[in-house]
Amino acid sequence: MDKDSLYTLVRNVLDEMRERPIPLGISNRHLHLCAEDYAHLFPGQPIGKKKALLQPEQYAAEQTVTLVGPKGQIENVRLLGPLRSASQVEISRSDARALGVAAPLRSSGDLKGTPGLRLVSPFAELELASGVIVARRHIHMSPLDALILRVSHGDTVAVAIKGDDRQLVFDNVDIRVSPDMRLELHIDTDEANAAGADNPLAFATLVNR
């Protein structure tokens, strides 16, 4: 095979890979805990792994808490493991309204100035001082995915969701590149409901503009 043919072949393969659907991950309300807050809420208990998530090492834990806000409460909110350096509660705007908490739109870990919430486990209570956010939609990917999709960490892209009559295009989707991440679009339940994404036929693709 000559050099030009090889180049064309590689380009065609890359073009085809770029068209592949991006796996969709719909994040229901959940929380992450630091070791200290976990020990307070679940004293003497190891974290139980209920279900592995697509992202390596990440899992839904057996443990759940009740979120208590000034206007309402939501039960059975699942802890995701492993433990982190700071506790963080990720809710939808529907949840924020039901709880009465002005949770801002933030990237995971960007918790400065965010409101708190009361967490209640079967064993203890905890007044979280801050850490309640609505997550910015984002795509996790490996450096190889980023190379194929021609994007870089920190970029924002537009993503089309197709699946039912609520088809739409999300602007301002953050790109997060990390060697230990798998390709996956993360949106919350409000976004999934608005896009008809909670549907086995739904898929996501990058929009080239």
Added chain:
Amino acid sequence: MDKDSLYTLVRNVLDEMRERPIPLGISNRHLHLCAEDYAHLFPGQPIGKKKALLQPEQYAAEQTVTLVGPKGQIENVRLLGPLRSASQVEISRSDARALGVAAPLRSSGDLKGTPGLRLVSPFAELELASGVIVARRHIHMSPLDALILRVSHGDTVAVAIKGDDRQLVFDNVDIRVSPDMRLELHIDTDEANAAGADNPLAFATLVNR
């Protein structure tokens, strides 16, 4: 003014009108009732007008009911007036999940084969046999608006929502033209939350593709 200048002037005015933001109406869960169901739930009581809506003759009534589904219930769901020929409950997909009702995505009035729900007023209960839907997003407009925007009744268009970092483009927005309607995009709370539309700076515009 000669004919060409006049033509150019009119075209420029129309082009400018086409760029104007479309007023945004966010529909929270609500219901419409037929006269018979209203009389059953609120015996001997006239409908109270609480607040006029943008669409002529439409209003939020004083009356509210509780929706009771197999998995949960939602209180204080507002009746919209005037009464209609068929009862209809419009909820978000978040609500549908909380209630445990498989409400399909439908246009208002397209109720064939839709599920029912129990309605509870302070005076009576009613087992609605059908009429529970998630509303398809749509734009109400007058024939003049349709002329300006170059769309027809029954078209579907794409609409961009701008306002915060959740900016997006909704595909499949139905056009509904009627002489007694004012220009207004109707989306539900899930869609508003996903689009950052519950924000005083948010606005909608048609997308030309």
